[in-house]
Structures are given as structure tokens and as C-alpha cells.
Amino acid sequence: MIRSVTEHSESPLNERLVQVALELLAEEGIEALTLRSLARRAGVSHGAPARHFKSLSDLRAEVAATGFRLLSEAIDKSAAAIRLDGDPLLRLRAAGRAYVECALANPGLFALMFRAGDLDCNNESFKRDSTAAFERLLHHTREAQESGWQTGRDSHLLAGSLWVSVHGFATLWAGGAYQAGIPHASIDDALTTNLQLIADIEQGEQE
Amino acid sequence: MIRSVTEHSESPLNERLVQVALELLAEEGIEALTLRSLARRAGVSHGAPARHFKSLSDLRAEVAATGFRLLSEAIDKSAAAIRLDGDPLLRLRAAGRAYVECALANPGLFALMFRAGDLDCNNESFKRDSTAAFERLLHHTREAQESGWQTGRDSHLLAGSLWVSVHGFATLWAGGAYQAGIPHASIDDALTTNLQLIADIEQGEQE
DNA sequence: GATCTCTGTTGACAGTGTCTACTAATTCGA
DNA sequence: TCGAATTAGTAGACACTGTCAACAGAGATC
Numbered sequence: 143m144i145r146s147v148t149e150h151s152e153s154p155l156n157e158r159l160v161q162v163a164l165e166l167l168a169e170e171g172i173e174a175l176t177l178r179s180l181a182r183r184a185g186v187s188h189g190a191p192a193r194h195f196k197s198l199s200d201l202r203a204e205v206a207a208t209g210f211r212l213l214s215e216a217i218d219k220s221a222a223a224i225r226l227d228g229d230p231l232l233r234l235r236a237a238g239r240a241y242v243e244c245a246l247a248n249p250g251l252f253a254l255m256f257r258a259g260d261l262d263c264n265n266e267s268f269k270r271d272s273t274a275a276f277e278r279l280l281h282h283t284r285e286a287q288e289s290g291w292q293t294g295r296d297s298h299l300l301a302g303s304l305w306v307s308v309h310g311f312a313t314l315w316a317g318g319a320y321q322a323g324i325p326h327a328s329i330d331d332a333l334t335t336n337l338q339l340i341a342d343i344e345q346g347e348q349e
Numbered sequence: 350m351i352r353s354v355t356e357h358s359e360s361p362l363n364e365r366l367v368q369v370a371l372e373l374l375a376e377e378g379i380e381a382l383t384l385r386s387l388a389r390r391a392g393v394s395h396g397a398p399a400r401h402f403k404s405l406s407d408l409r410a411e412v413a414a415t416g417f418r419l420l421s422e423a424i425d426k427s428a429a430a431i432r433l434d435g436d437p438l439l440r441l442r443a444a445g446r447a448y449v450e451c452a453l454a455n456p457g458l459f460a461l462m463f464r465a466g467d468l469d470c471n472n473e474s475f476k477r478d479s480t481a482a483f484e485r486l487l488h489h490t491r492e493a494q495e496s497g498w499q500t501g502r503d504s505h506l507l508a509g510s511l512w513v514s515v516h517g518f519a520t521l522w523a524g525g526a527y528q529a530g531i532p533h534a535s536i537d538d539a540l541t542t543n544l545q546l547i548a549d550i551e552q553g554e555q556e
Numbered sequence: 557g558a559t560c561t562c563t564g565t566t567g568a569c570a571g572t573g574t575c576t577a578c579t580a581a582t583t584c585g586a
Numbered sequence: 587t588c589g590a591a592t593t594a595g596t597a598g599a600c601a602c603t604g605t606c607a608a609c610a611g612a613g614a615t616c
Contacts (some may be wrong), residue, residue: 383571
């Protein structure tokens with residue numbers, strides 16, 4: 143998913159640094175993402191990143207923005223896999239699944255994306271791409287409502303409930319807390335139960 | 350809730366350090382919790398904490414354990430407020446509310462408690478107190494099931510679904526992400542919707 | 557051709573966690 | 587009671603971090 147760009151250096155340094163940061167995040171986790179290790183891995187001096195990013199928080203925000211774009215793509219792809227004449231509620235469920243799968247495939251990146259204190263939340267890319275990702279969930283929620291599901295509820299609150307559920311599951315599972323609290327649950331059973339309770343189809347008869 | 354103990358020093362240093370850590374966490378956030386600032390605030394040399402804690406991760410785990418005990422107390426207190434002959438499902442909802450309220454009242458502490466990579470998860474206090482907190486949710490879920498709610502479902506998975514929902518909401522709200530994604534939602538509307546969808550009473554007729 | 561801007565280097569600074577040597581106090585056994 | 591041993595806390599060093607200021611070189615611009 144993330145190609146190595148450290149060996150060739152055609153791309154400008156700012157883009158290269160973000161790519162190297164994604165590699166570092168994937169391979170060694172969130173603690174290993176420091177400005178200096180980043181610079182070493184990119185083959186530049188320790189002061190070079192400062193020329194492209196205002197601070198470490200700013201760089202983190204830029205990396206997080208890339209994560210949100212990745213998340214949006216994953217949601218779009220999963221929804222597109224459900225045929226358009228199918229049940230919109232199935233697409234909503236698929237979007238929720240994609241959220242969790244994307245998070246668990248990139249645990250370090252995902253942890254960074256939601257560490258508000260550690261990144262510059264005023265960064266423009268971050269604001270744009272994070273809200274864009276949530277718009278996806280809202281869109282699929284609205285479509286499900288238009289097909290007759292939970293028509294009386296506020297769309298934002300409904301989308302929010304789906305969001306907190308998949309997000310909570312992803313973070314607790316990625317951190318190992320879910321497995322510790324609920325020892326014998328498979329990830330598929332757990333995720334299916336969560337999505338059924340939130341986005342139930344006909345009071346949970348189906349499946 | 351957390352009394353200052355910095356001015357009097359009768360208590361042993363290890364307990365005092367944990368209390369000072371809670372103060373530091375509440376006043377200045379998770380980033381400010383360093384071994385050296387802790388030592389300064391406790392009025393001892395920078396090497397003193399190492400005599401009582403194996404590492405920074407170990408100290409963090411001890412502080413997190415205190416947080417889980419606080420969480421357990423909050424859940425117990427909220428459930429006790431519902432009269433015993435009342436609906437167990439109401440008690441389950443109250444427990445979920447208490448989880449969120451406790452998290453939002455102690456955001457720094459709560460962030461620390463679930464930062465698996467930053468704390469020593471093998472710490473005995475941490476393991477004991479974190480599982481004890483989750484046992485509360487499981488207990489109230491089982492009682493709700495015994496009263497006829499969602500009787501067909503696995504208790505662990507059901508409790509897990511409640512957990513991920515309240516946990517996801519608490520973390521997203523505390524980090525400001527929920528408000529950014531869903532601009533005009535009040536915390537009470539959002540939490541009520543979440544709990545209704547998960548722990549619905551008679552298919553959501555009530556309220 | 558002189559100047560200016562952009563990009564990257566280098567060195568310094570304060571702060572961090574951890575390790576080791578050292579000191580003072582307390583406990584414990586003969 | 588006295589000496590030894592364990593414990594608690596101090597002080598200094600080390601490598602590492604983010605940030606800043608001064609510097610160097612390459613291109614563009616006038």
C-alpha cells in the first residue's frame with residue numbers, strides 16, 4: 143500500500159518526508175516518528191524538515207491528513223463493491239467495516255490521526271481531509287434513511303452513533319484492550335454484533 | 350476529587366508520586382507528565398522516582414490503574430442511584446453514561462489509560478483494575494439480559510458493543526473530533542442517541 | 557553582475573529517560 | 587549495642603529529542 147521512496151529522491155523533500163513518515167509509522171510505530179529519525183531515514187540533515195514543516199505537530203498533521211485520505215478511499219471502495227440497486231443499509235454497514243479494517247491495517251497511522259494534542263489541528267490539509275472522511279459516513283447514513291431506515295432520527299446524530307461505535311472498536315482492538323476485556327471474542331463476531339446493533343436491518347431478523 | 354498532597358509529605362513517595370501525577374495530568378495534560386517534572390513538583394531529585402518505578406511506562410501504568418479504580422467507582426455509584434427494583438436496562442444505560450462522564454471529567458487521565466504503547470501493560474495493578482472496571486459493564490449487561498433484553502445474544506459481545514460505543518464517543522468528544530465532524534450536536538443528544546441505539550428499550554418506543 | 561530567495565547544513569540549547577556511583581538513614585541480627 | 591546490610595534519595599553523565607539562529611550554495615530576477 144505504501145511504497146518505499148527512500149532510495150530514489152526525485153520527489154520534493156516535503157512529499158518524501160511524509161512518505162517516509164508513513165513507512166516509519168507502519169514499521170516501528172508512533173513512538174519512532176521523530177523529526178530526527180525521519181531526517182536520517184530520508185538522508186538529510188536533522189534541520190531540513192523544519193524548512194518544510196512549521197513544527198513536529200505540523201508534520202504530524204500533514205501525515206494524519208494522508209491517513210484520512212486513505213480512509214476515505216477505503217470507504218468509497220467498500221461502498222462501491224455493493225451494487226447500487228442493493229440495500230443502502232448494506233452499504234452503510236460496509237462503510238463501517240471498511241473504517242475498522244483501514245484502522246487495523248494501519249494502527250500507528252490511525253493512532254496518530256486521532257491524537258488531537260499531538261498534532262496541529264489548525265493545519266489546512268488536516269481539517270479538509272478529516273471532515274471529508276466523515277462526510278462519507280454521513281452520506282451513506284442519509285441514503286440508508288432515505289430507504290426507510292430510522293427515518294425519524296437526526297442524520298448527524300445517527301451517523302455519529304455509527305462513527306463512535308466503529309471508532310471505539312477499532313481503537314480498543316488495536317490497543318489490545320478489547321481482547322483483554324472480552325477474551326474469547328473473534329474480531330468478526332465482535333464487529334458484526336456492533337454493526338447489527340447500530341445498523342440493524344428490520345429489527346435484526348436478517349443474517 | 351483529587352486532593353493536593355504536594356504540601357504535606359507524610360505519605361510514602363511512591364503514593365505521593367502517583368497523586369502528583371494525577372494533579373499534573375489534570376492541570377497540564379498528558380504531555381506534561383514527565384518523570385522530571387513529576388520529581389520537581391514532588392520536591393525530590395530527578396532520580397528519585399526510579400527507586401519506586403521500573404520506568405516511565407511502569408509509572409504510567411500505575412497511574413492508569415488509579416484511573417480504572419476511579420472509573421469503577423463512578424459506574425458503581427451511578428448504578429446504585431437507580432433503585433434496585435427498577436429496570437436493569439436503565440442501570441445499564443446509567444453505567445454507560447457514567448463511563449462517558451468519568452472520561453470527560455478526567456480527559457488526560459483517560460487518554461493515558463488507553464494508550465497501550467505508552468504504558469507497561471504487564472503491570473499487575475493495571476491488569477487487575479482495568480479488567481475489574483470492565484467486569485462492571487459485563488455485570489450490568491447480564492442483569493439487563495436476565496430481565497428480557499437481547500436474551501439471544503452473547504453477553505460478552507453485547508457488553509463489548511456498549512463499551513466500544515461509549516468509549517468511542519468519550520474519546521472522540523474529548524479530542525474534539527466529534528464536535529468537528531458533527532458540528533451542531535449537543536453532548537446530551539449525542540450520548541442519548543448512542544445509548545438508545547445500543548441499549549434500546551422495547552425497540553426504542555420509550556422516551 | 558549584484559542581489560535575493562529558497563533549500564539545506566551545522567552547531568547550540570534546554571529538555572527528556574535511564575544508568576551508575578555515591579551518601580545518608582534505617583533495619584536487622586548476633 | 588554495635589556493625590553490617592538493605593533501602594531511599596542525590597548528583598552527574600549519556601544519548602536522544604525539538605527548536606532556533608547562523609551559515610552556505612544554488613537559481614532566479616532585476
